[in-house]
Amino acid sequence: MSVVARARRIVVKVGSSLVTNEGRGVDAEAIGNWSRQLAALARQGRELVMVSSGAIAEGMKRLGWTTRPRELHELQAAAAVGQMGLVQMYETLLREQGMASAQVLLTHADLADRERYLNARSTLLTLLGLHVIPVINENDTVVNDEIKFGDNDTLGALVANLVEADVLVILTDQPGLYSADPRKDTAATLITEARAGDPALERMAGGAGSAIGRGGMLTKVLAAKRAAGSGASTVIASGREPDVLLRLAGGEPIGSALLAATPKQTARKRWMLDHLQLRGAVTVDDGAAAKVRDEGKSLLPVGVTAVAGDFERGDVIAVRMADGTEIARGLSNYAASEARRIARQPSARIAEILGYVNELEMIHRTNLVRL
Structure with a gap:
């Protein structure tokens, strides 16, 4: 049975290519599909948090840029422009499904500073208690190193820790984690289940992300390792699979399940005591x-x-x-x-x-x- 089937609180992260039509701007059909599945899961009594990439890609489209800029101020400008369209689309399509939504922009610094951590946690838990779906992105417009070094896979893991999620679902344009790069090794096999944090997984993962996004499989493996620190398991699966969230929640094993070795409460106690x-x-x-x-x-x-x-x-x-x-x-x-x-x-x-x-x-x- 999929670990998602047992989960009550789920953090879902979707990559840029899954929400921006491979960089050609916000894809209303794709976001409508995610909104429909999120609403269906919410009606099952589950609590959902969406971490969505796509702001910079949407900004590039609105500004008429065909290649990702290198200058930091241009990336920040693209993020500012694109965030408008991305969040507007989520708000509109989630509302059509009868769901309220909220925009939350976070930086890694928000989660490193203890007081800001608690404030962000309180806000997100309050939103979940009000049956609102938070749509989260990094605050790329104002934080320099988040664009240069940050990725939303890591942010998804940090959010999973923040709200004590049961599972983190990372949706990408790949079927999951393979034992080797399937583009170079025909003997590569899909890893259906493994222990999050196993060093062997980092050796298996590699390669850069798409031309639109910045993450690769390694960032997803490392995100799973980080999420496991608070007891959350991670599923890496293809967002191209029809109704992938609903099927995972229904118990179907899709993609790669990287399981947390430590129960959630025990992991939290260890974190509190040791760190x-x-x-x-x-x-x-x-x-x-x-x-x-x-x-x-x-x-x-x-x-x-x-x-x-x-x-x-x-x-x-x-x-x-x-x-x-x-x-x-x-x-x-x-x-x-x-x-x-x-x-x-x-x-x-x-x-x-x-x-x-x-x-x-x-x-x-x-x-x-x-x-």
Whole structure:
């Protein structure tokens, strides 16, 4: 059975050639096809995020350019012009399917900075909760190195980590990952299933992307490796297959499934424990300690008795009992200065005290790992 069949939250990445008619501008028929399949999956109760390439290719078409420019400012101009048509097309065709959509432009820096990471995560999860399909692209217009070095395969993996997706589906113009380049080796075979992160996969992948896009199979293998770090498996499949998303969701094995070796929750715990630096701590009362330690509940401000350190929203902090025993770690929804003001207070008073509410919890249970 396809890993997509078991997935509730799915990130779909489509390459430029699949949405721009091989570079001849936005392909309304193709985007209409993706919109129809996304809407059908949404009606099954699944949550969808679309990471779509194509802005630069559409901008080239609108500007009358036949070859991809080399100058950075020209690439940025093409992205700015093309983004208009790309998002307009998604909005129109998703609305025809009865689905609301939203444009989200991200940079890698948004996901590297912890506070911006949390803000982006909160926005995307709110959109999914409202049954809105986010259409995401890199903010190529303003970030220099995203055009020069970035690719939407990597962005798709980062988004999968951001929203804790069950699976990342990378749709391309190739059937999947082969054991060798099938254009050069007639004995090359399609890899139907493998472990994401296996070094052998990187040796198999290679070759540049299409003339329109910038990614190749190697970027997709590396994206699968990155997504697996948070427990998301990846499927690399041909976007030319009829109803490929619906068939994958129906259990049909299509393309290459690169499976995450670590369950999602375990991977998240390992990430929280091993890769984040503590910036402060909160001390909690016995009642809050019991809920966090024994029941895995979120930490509310009312249970916090003291705040130590100088941390910002999104920093990792320790949760300690009165005797100093550390019972958990997590991402704080509030800076230390804010935490001190709302400590011992019910969540209903956060807006009154601070004038705004980031979250009702000091640390949400999904951003908290018990020790």
